[in-house]
Amino acid sequence: MNTRQLAELGQQLRVDSVRASAAAGSGHPTSSMSAADLMAVLLAKHLRYDFERPQHPGNDRFVLSKGHASPLLYSAYKAAGAINDTELLTFRKLGSRLEGHPTPRRLPWVETATGSLGQGLPVGVGIALAGKRLERTGYRVWVLCGDSELAEGSVWEAAEHAAYEHLDNLTLIVDVNRLGQRGPTRHGHDLDAYARRFHAFGWHPVEVDGHDVEDIDRAFAEARSTSGQPTVILARTLKGKGVASVQDREGLHGKPLPDADEAIVELGGVRDLRVQVQEPPATRMLHAVRTGHPELPRFEVGDEVATRDAYGQALAALGGARGDVVALDGEVGDSTRAEFFAKEHPERYFECYIAEQQMIGTAVGLAARDWTPYASTFAAFLTRAYDFVRMASVSGAGINVVGSHAGASIGQDGPSQMGLEDLAMFRAVYGSTVLYPCDANQTAKLVAAMADLDGIRYLRTSRGAGPVIYEPHEDFPVGGSKVLRASSDDRLTLVAAGVTVHEALKAAEALDAEGIQVRVVDLYSVKPVDRETLREAAEDTGCLITVEDHREEGGLGDAVLDAFLDGRPTPRLVRLAVRTMPGSASPEEQLHAAGIDAESITAAVRLLVENAVVR
């Protein structure tokens, strides 16, 4: 395409963005119009992509970080022949693939769901890492973002990561239209302000007039020929470009144009240019082995092993059997034991330093390229990445997340290091799986089982050593549980997971000596829960006491309810959980102070029995 045609294509993308938003009665046409020329040049001259084969290993990858500019993306799809005009006008309607913000759950050409700003670059870094370190098929990653979102710290975590890894296959295009949702950005059209920042972070910055297609073309070519560092293209643009009534004006974010017909006339009318997007080069995908029978570590019953140790060993073994497994950690691999994997499979290990958002973003990027990531840090610090986890579920991404140092039982380090909200956080995520093993063999089995589940898989591990109680050959299906004690005389059921399983067993023994029988269930699968077993326990014993090293809301105590939600009779429920703000103390003191150790459980059961609350 020549210059005139490129400019025409930009106008077409604007017109179609206006039309789609008008048809929807909502949307972000002005945010689309600012980036239309950037998109036109990218699509027509630089992107290599086969829309009929989105899985082509040589395809470039495009991420629209400013997901609200979806009308532009869909207009580009139309120009490329991937969708037709009729579908374009279904934008934002019930059942349409063309959602307000693009998601890969609906559209095969979308790499990751966007709409929470500042996430496109982190995920793009993950994809670029896959391309550079694992796949080596030569694809480029193009991320288009807005200027407002550069205020998000996650962008700078990603900038640091990309430069450190010399991701010259990554280009960030910033649509500097100077207007956020509410009003002007901090730096307006001061492109230099952004250039200084990116340059300091090790990037190659290029400033362009974002409405000059030749200038843009040169910049994209420069990005492609820059080696050793990622390039950022800072494009000066105008929001609503091309329509005087909205161009560069405040207060028009996220609204269809006041008069679409008039705007379309002003933009030169409806066009129907078709772009022949460049084919990706023929390339061979390095198919990683996706299945295999890992020789999982085996632990002797009675030995004292921390579940985090079992995690590290199992992951290293899984990595040996499966070439698709990769690991990431937030600079605490010596604590989470991700380092066991790093030592055996350094080429598939991604050190993310203390940047949890970037760690999850990288995992989502790797998953988008069909790798199977395990990302770990302290459970407490996963709260840092909750928005990334949430958006990963919108993407439908399959990622494994592992939080170590769960609960008050970590001991002296105190509450800042204690994961006490992680079960609640992961349970609330759509389609998630939440696992919380209590022993080393169980952990190993669950680590292997996680790999092939859908969606967000969360595993919670503990800092301290605990006894191995299961034989290495036992199975632990996701959605299952283990009944560790049961008799026909059980007066109630203790439901525990992780560290509290051992406390519950001790309590059950002590109560047994007093003539009080209780059932003990190890609810290692917190989501989904084992409905059968819980219902049976409810029928047999009438009362469930949940015991958890977690806040009382959203964890095990709430999870058991999942078994009784269809209107059937609900058992009596008692919840033992961490109700206070812990300080520093030994692990044993912490469990006691929280009222979740064997002694506290015993006392609680006695109280219920004495007051005849239970049968």
Place this chain on the structure above:
Amino acid sequence: MNTRQLAELGQQLRVDSVRASAAAGSGHPTSSMSAADLMAVLLAKHLRYDFERPQHPGNDRFVLSKGHASPLLYSAYKAAGAINDTELLTFRKLGSRLEGHPTPRRLPWVETATGSLGQGLPVGVGIALAGKRLERTGYRVWVLCGDSELAEGSVWEAAEHAAYEHLDNLTLIVDVNRLGQRGPTRHGHDLDAYARRFHAFGWHPVEVDGHDVEDIDRAFAEARSTSGQPTVILARTLKGKGVASVQDREGLHGKPLPDADEAIVELGGVRDLRVQVQEPPATRMLHAVRTGHPELPRFEVGDEVATRDAYGQALAALGGARGDVVALDGEVGDSTRAEFFAKEHPERYFECYIAEQQMIGTAVGLAARDWTPYASTFAAFLTRAYDFVRMASVSGAGINVVGSHAGASIGQDGPSQMGLEDLAMFRAVYGSTVLYPCDANQTAKLVAAMADLDGIRYLRTSRGAGPVIYEPHEDFPVGGSKVLRASSDDRLTLVAAGVTVHEALKAAEALDAEGIQVRVVDLYSVKPVDRETLREAAEDTGCLITVEDHREEGGLGDAVLDAFLDGRPTPRLVRLAVRTMPGSASPEEQLHAAGIDAESITAAVRLLVENAVVR
């Protein structure tokens, strides 16, 4: 103090850090030793602080962002005479004020809880903003952080915010000891790498030898005399400085020294220097009016008003009555309606741009200075700041957080913009309050009531307009609920909040026409819940159906359980919630697709009645 004495003081802080960690059997002495000279010079020559009057309005504020270096902090307290040696050696023991990571819940000189890295600067920015924009008492804010934590994006959100606000009362001291927990940082001792980044972000960088007390002294003086921008002091240090067996070595993070006695000898033995910390200047605190009777907005029953609109109006009114109320927003004030406050009280409004972590960090900083902050953005994007919310609860900070655009009912924008996990997230936070009003008058009352609660207060608002159903004079105590329909023939109880209250009322009317009576409870206080009313409803009707525009886990459906956790009989429970991943659709279509609209509720009730699940 002269140079020799300062160096001696540095050694004393090292020795005491080693001693405290040895007594505890855990802790981070090497991370303390690298920063000991920085701390010595700050304490002896630059900090102005009255340890007997931590509330003195003229006191400088010190934040130890690398909270794991708590032995250094406590050793400094000892040198300043604030604690004695006996207390120092209680470090990390049960009941001690000297926790593994410092918290203001225990110690009056601590401004904010740290231990989750990258949070000290964001909170420090909040305190510096209070000093510069609100209090104007001339105090300085000193933040000491590590080099590892500069990988956290939150640091760069804060860096941007501080420079933009010209916070020359803020100094960041970076202890560049080149070693993180697991190993070397990305930039090692390359101080220039950090200097370039901070300079690009608008800061004044100063590089120093962090073990040369004269060099440090000059740098601190330079920071104090720099105007118009914040200063960052990049100090080249050695982890474990002064003890050859640990100095600058990997693998020793977070461990007491192998031989403490020998190390103390090597450091020159135990000393007992006392520092006379400079007094703060006499200054007058501008006491903001903390109480007042706001003329809250009044809405007509039957009018259609969005609760976000009521929030904005009520907050503006509250700000008029109370001078301590301040508002913050993440660049969506036009959507959350925080802009109503901004227009009336611009001097107490803090635009945080799209940087949610920094927004909550700023709120915590303002709360540390006894202001009453209301921080708002889309509920979905508060997930970005979960770690900050969690740490705010560890601090015991009193902050109000408001999430708008809750639930699938926002409509076309799709799942990335829908707050669907926020109730779960905030419920799990220690000591939190979670409020979810359904009408404008209720919202206004709750906005006013929040101001004086303890801890984290969360209010959830809706995008769309809904009918006003309560009179302006009605009261809505926190922990209460409203029974909107009740009769002696109620077959079950619908428990709703926010948008689903209106759906439940419509359903109840439709069912009434069919001869089925149901109770309707508006559970606007999600935490704490109204136990009395729920228990009464359970006794009267035997079955509760919760209906919520939220994920099924951790929200209203789990919250009702809080009323039945003492082993008492639990009613039958049915949960209607958002179980699928929504796409784009109109608000009405979304509620229907999620199965939480009047029609879906009606159908669910009919099913239960027909199958005789309920009486």
